[in-house]
Amino acid sequence: MAKITTENYVAEAKKAIKNQVLQEALADLQHRFGRGTAECYRQLPEGPDLRLRAHDIRMKDIENLDVVLETLVANIRKNGGHVYFAEDGQAAVNYCLEVAHKHKVRRVVKGKSMVSEEIGLNDALVEAGIDVSETDLGEYIIQLAGETPSHIIAPAIHKTRSEIGSLFADKLDIPYDDDPSRLTWAARKALREKFLAADMGTSGCNIACAETGHITTLSNEGNIRMSTTMPRIHVAFMGMERVAARLEDHDILLRLLCRGAAAQNMATYVSYIGGPRSAGEVDGPQEFHLVVLDNGRSRILADEEFREMLCCIRCAACLNVCPVYAKIGGHSYGYAYSGPVGAVVTPLLVGINRAADLCQGETLCGACQDICPVNIDIPRMLLALRTKLAEGDSAWGVTPADRKEKLLFQAWSWMIRNRRLYDAAVKLAATGQRLFAQKDDMIGRLPPPVHGWTKGRDIKPLAAESFISRWKKSL
Amino acid sequence: MNTASQEEFIHKIKIALGKPLAESQRNVDFFKSDMSDETRGILERIKNRTPEERKKLLATLIEAAGPINLKVISCEDINSVTAAIADLVRDKDPEWGAKKSVVAWQHPLIENLNLPEALSPQDVTVFFTDVKETESGNLRQHVIDSYIGITAADFCMADSATMVMRTRPGQARSVSLVPSIHVAVIELNQIIADLKELYALLKWDPQESKEGLTNCMTFISGPSKTADIEATMVHGAHGPRQVHVYVITS
Amino acid sequence: MSSQKKVTLFIQCLVDTIYPEVAEAMVQVFRRLGISLTCPTDQTCCGQPAFNSGYRRQAQVAAKHFIEVFEDSELIVCPSGSCVNMVRHHYAELFRNNPQWLQRAQDLAGRTYEFSEYLVDVLGVDDLGARFDGKVTYHDSCHLLRGIGVQKQPRKLLHHISGTDFIEMHNSDYCCGFGGAFSVKYPDISNAMVTDKVKNIIDTGADAVVACDMGCLMNIQGKLSRMGSDIKVMHLAQILAS
Ligand code: SF4
Numbered sequence: 001m002a003k004i005t006t007e008n009y010v011a012e013a014k015k016a017i018k019n020q021v022l023q024e025a026l027a028d029l030q031h032r033f034g035r036g037t038a039e040c041y042r043q044l045p046e047g048p049d050l051r052l053r054a055h056d057i058r059m060k061d062i063e064n065l066d067v068v069l070e071t072l073v074a075n076i077r078k079n080g081g082h083v084y085f086a087e088d089g090q091a092a093v094n095y096c097l098e099v100a101h102k103h104k105v106r107r108v109v110k111g112k113s114m115v116s117e118e119i120g121l122n123d124a125l126v127e128a129g130i131d132v133s134e135t136d137l138g139e140y141i142i143q144l145a146g147e148t149p150s151h152i153i154a155p156a157i158h159k160t161r162s163e164i165g166s167l168f169a170d171k172l173d174i175p176y177d178d179d180p181s182r183l184t185w186a187a188r189k190a191l192r193e194k195f196l197a198a199d200m201g202t203s204g205c206n207i208a209c210a211e212t213g214h215i216t217t218l219s220n221e222g223n224i225r226m227s228t229t230m231p232r233i234h235v236a237f238m239g240m241e242r243v244a245a246r247l248e249d250h251d252i253l254l255r256l257l258c259r260g261a262a263a264q265n266m267a268t269y270v271s272y273i274g275g276p277r278s279a280g281e282v283d284g285p286q287e288f289h290l291v292v293l294d295n296g297r298s299r300i301l302a303d304e305e306f307r308e309m310l311c312c313i314r315c316a317a318c319l320n321v322c323p324v325y326a327k328i329g330g331h332s333y334g335y336a337y338s339g340p341v342g343a344v345v346t347p348l349l350v351g352i353n354r355a356a357d358l359c360q361g362e363t364l365c366g367a368c369q370d371i372c373p374v375n376i377d378i379p380r381m382l383l384a385l386r387t388k389l390a391e392g393d394s395a396w397g398v399t400p401a402d403r404k405e406k407l408l409f410q411a412w413s414w415m416i417r418n419r420r421l422y423d424a425a426v427k428l429a430a431t432g433q434r435l436f437a438q439k440d441d442m443i444g445r446l447p448p449p450v451h452g453w454t455k456g457r458d459i460k461p462l463a464a465e466s467f468i469s470r471w472k473k474s475l
Numbered sequence: 476m477n478t479a480s481q482e483e484f485i486h487k488i489k490i491a492l493g494k495p496l497a498e499s500q501r502n503v504d505f506f507k508s509d510m511s512d513e514t515r516g517i518l519e520r521i522k523n524r525t526p527e528e529r530k531k532l533l534a535t536l537i538e539a540a541g542p543i544n545l546k547v548i549s550c551e552d553i554n555s556v557t558a559a560i561a562d563l564v565r566d567k568d569p570e571w572g573a574k575k576s577v578v579a580w581q582h583p584l585i586e587n588l589n590l591p592e593a594l595s596p597q598d599v600t601v602f603f604t605d606v607k608e609t610e611s612g613n614l615r616q617h618v619i620d621s622y623i624g625i626t627a628a629d630f631c632m633a634d635s636a637t638m639v640m641r642t643r644p645g646q647a648r649s650v651s652l653v654p655s656i657h658v659a660v661i662e663l664n665q666i667i668a669d670l671k672e673l674y675a676l677l678k679w680d681p682q683e684s685k686e687g688l689t690n691c692m693t694f695i696s697g698p699s700k701t702a703d704i705e706a707t708m709v710h711g712a713h714g715p716r717q718v719h720v721y722v723i724t725s
Numbered sequence: 726m727s728s729q730k731k732v733t734l735f736i737q738c739l740v741d742t743i744y745p746e747v748a749e750a751m752v753q754v755f756r757r758l759g760i761s762l763t764c765p766t767d768q769t770c771c772g773q774p775a776f777n778s779g780y781r782r783q784a785q786v787a788a789k790h791f792i793e794v795f796e797d798s799e800l801i802v803c804p805s806g807s808c809v810n811m812v813r814h815h816y817a818e819l820f821r822n823n824p825q826w827l828q829r830a831q832d833l834a835g836r837t838y839e840f841s842e843y844l845v846d847v848l849g850v851d852d853l854g855a856r857f858d859g860k861v862t863y864h865d866s867c868h869l870l871r872g873i874g875v876q877k878q879p880r881k882l883l884h885h886i887s888g889t890d891f892i893e894m895h896n897s898d899y900c901c902g903f904g905g906a907f908s909v910k911y912p913d914i915s916n917a918m919v920t921d922k923v924k925n926i927i928d929t930g931a932d933a934v935v936a937c938d939m940g941c942l943m944n945i946q947g948k949l950s951r952m953g954s955d956i957k958v959m960h961l962a963q964i965l966a967s
């Protein structure tokens with residue numbers, strides 16, 4: 001399993017906020033991709049409402065997932081591919097290792113895939129003594145640096161060109177250079193050797209097509225095509241929900257995916273892969289394996305409150321507009337998935353209590369839903385997760401997260417239905433607030449549990465008399 | 476392989492969806508076998524496209540190609556394509572080695588370019604990814620050694636400036652990927668409007684649907700690119716650094 | 726305007742207890758338009774704080790109280806987009822398993838309006854004869870903008886204020902980082918967000934920042950005050966009443 005550090009949300013967030021380089025990169029990302037995607041939607045002939053149709057398509061796929069998935073794998077097998085159903089991450093990793101072992105694989109090139117991050121494929125392969133190379137430039141940089149990605153689409157946004165220059169000088173044994181073009185070409189050269197020498201390539205799957213029996217992979221760099229064309233064996237990993245029933249549905253889904261992911265009309269490369277090379281073909285892998293992964297997804301599927309989350313096509317558009325992500329970056333989320341999508345998916349996959357901060361650490365501003373190519377109601381699900389944390393939930397194994405807070409709200413609910421009690425409470429607070437230093441009619445320091453507010457802000461004190469009381473008297 | 480685990484897996488999904496375990500596959504109206512009126516309309520439109528309309532699509536293609544750095548060059552006839560490729564071969568230097576060689580698909584349109592003859596004055600070898608090469612076991616190396624790869628395409632979508640290629644014997648996928656420069660040659664009537672038209676053709680046109688998507692259908696929209704270092708756009712990450720599309724208009 | 730329905734004031738708890746002058750400004754604006762007003766004096770809070778923290782049972786208590794208090798009103802107007810969003814959208818979620826209360830909640834939701842929405846969309850008013858001398862910028866509150874789709878209405882009203890030079894700020898639609906309990910539970914993140922917001926406000930050179938939600942404005946005001954800035958923080962009702 002991949003490392004899970006969701007408990008460090010607050011500490012990591014603090015670090016990220018102080019990292020000026022990261023802050024600028026994140027702001028730039030939001031500007032180019034966040035705004036760019038919104039503009040792309042506006043220019044669609046069907047307008048941004050196309051997202052609602054995409055939502056319906058995906059929901060229908062999900063609600064018929066058994067049939068859709070069976071159709072997909074039957075077709076892939078017909079085309080000569082192998083399909084393996086993996087209950088959890090470990091099973092998926094083991095299968096891949098088995099295939100690697102059987103074919104005496106020594107070198108693997110990895111096309112970027114969130115699922116392989118989720119199951120910790122990389123570490124497992126390395127442990128088995130296999131030479132593994134990430135091939136997406138950003139991922140490659142991260143791998144050389146021994147870090148983890150901080151953004152689904154732009155994994156290395158937290159690194160500057162000079163950091164990358166030093167890294168390459170050190171690891172690739174080339175003279176220091178900080179020109180992005182020349183650095184890219186240095187990686188191109190290094191990775192070309194890896195592609196040509198690899199025995200196995202791995203990839204994810206953006207959105208499969210059941211009726212034709214194909215997975216799809218998208219990239220701008222061409223690394224996934226390289227990984228799935230040059231080595232003898234191709235192993236693809238897909239979350240069990242990443243499939244659409246019909247080819248024509250790909251029209252809407254693909255267009256929206258490319259716009260959501262990178263504010264472009266089409267990724268440079270889109271491949272539909274249905275199996276190994278056919279008889280008479282001169283290149284392409286000799287074996288094709290598809291690993292279909294559950295790893296907690298069937299539990300999400302079973303809960304109608306969260307089922308909608310399985311519509312997600314992992315485009316990362318929601319990250320690019322999220323004002324919280326824009327400040328804290330991807331590492332704070334402590335798992336493969338970050339930003340709004342991570343805030344919902346991660347708790348559901350790794351445990352809600354464990355990822356409590358992910359459920360609570362947002363403002364519910366709603367920007368994620370508006371940009372989501374499949375219009376997923378992320379704020380609604382964040383609220384649902386918070387309810388589980390507040391009240392506990394046996395089905396999800398959640399215990400109430402904060403009993404003191406619960407008592408507080410219990411008391412609040414008594415007060416709230418009785419204006420006289422309410423007035424008395426406000427009056428008490430108004431008396432209490434006199435203890436706190438005020439400058440220019442503002443309070444500069446509040447007591448626990450609300451002292452967080454005044455860490456960086458002042459607050460206006462309660463008025464001497466509430467509006468309702470004034471209304472009663474004179475208005 | 477592993478049909479038992481598949482059964483369990485699908486059962487779990489059915490339970491999650493609250494479906495009866497025995498429900499037959501065919502209860503879903505997803506995979507209808509009759510064509511919709513919309514699709515019929517699309518196919519008609521493609522079939523009856525006038526030369527003017529095709530020219531318009533070409534204009535759209537050229538417009539869409541600009542921002543993604545795809546070079547689209549329209550040529551009167553096949554001879555001018557050959558001449559243009561010969562110029563390109565002269566002007567460009569190899570990225571990896573010193574020797575110039577070119578690799579090309581075994582495809583009627585490409586063979587008609589007569590490249591071996593056209594390039595022999597420059598002392599440039601042309602390899603074809605045909606069966607003979609495959610059997611010789613040298614094909615992979617020839618692709619790797621060549622700095623220009625020449626392919627045809629099945630379709631070209633004007634809307635997004637996207638070439639569509641399916642894999643077939645003689646038409647290696649690596650030719651559009653491994654060499655530093657990718658040259659594609661298409662005819663005007665291969666340009667279609669968009670994804671909708673493509674999918675309609677692939678699914679419902681009798682000829683196209685017979686072949687299907689093949690085991691590897693690739694869309695290519697411009698040269699390889701990345702912006703992973705400080706968001707600076709660089710062409711030529713892993714795939715070709717340049718892509719030239721020659722459209723034969725006659 | 727005498728044919729107008731009687732307006733019942735729904736006063737957000739923050740306004741009631743911390744910013745009563747905002748409600749008074751709203752009353753002033755309505756009186757200027759000759760609208761007859763009423764204000765239930767046993768109202769408290771719509772329940773949003775509990776709902777957003779996941780305490781649905783407690784939020785239901787507040788929501789039921791709210792419905793009982795306002796049920797007989799012809800038309801309800803509130804100076805907060807967030808509270809209107811709560812009533813309009815989240816009550817349905819709160820009572821999804823309780824058809825009777827759901828019906829009552831939905832009837833009420835159909836008669837509940839946000840202040841600027843009511844003026845522009847219902848009354849068709851956009852010029853209130855207000856005057857404010859200086860540069861003004863506007864912050865789009867999240868629930869107002871994305872929750873109930875109010876974006877143009879406040880701007881229309883601001884454009885008609887004489888003496889005012891209106892300047893859009895960068896990222897006016899970005900969350901200010903308030904988020905209710907979020908601002909207290911995650912003060913570092915919240916503070917980083919409001920720092921950006923305030924920077925964008927200051928960059929416009931505005932004399933006053935206007936919004937339609939005191940939650941955001943309390944946050945923005947708190948930051949401006951800590952920074953020693955003298956930019957005025959005004960609810961739309963306040964600037965319209967001036
Ligand atoms: S939730 Fe929506 S926007 Fe976010 S990654 Fe998934 S599909 Fe993209």
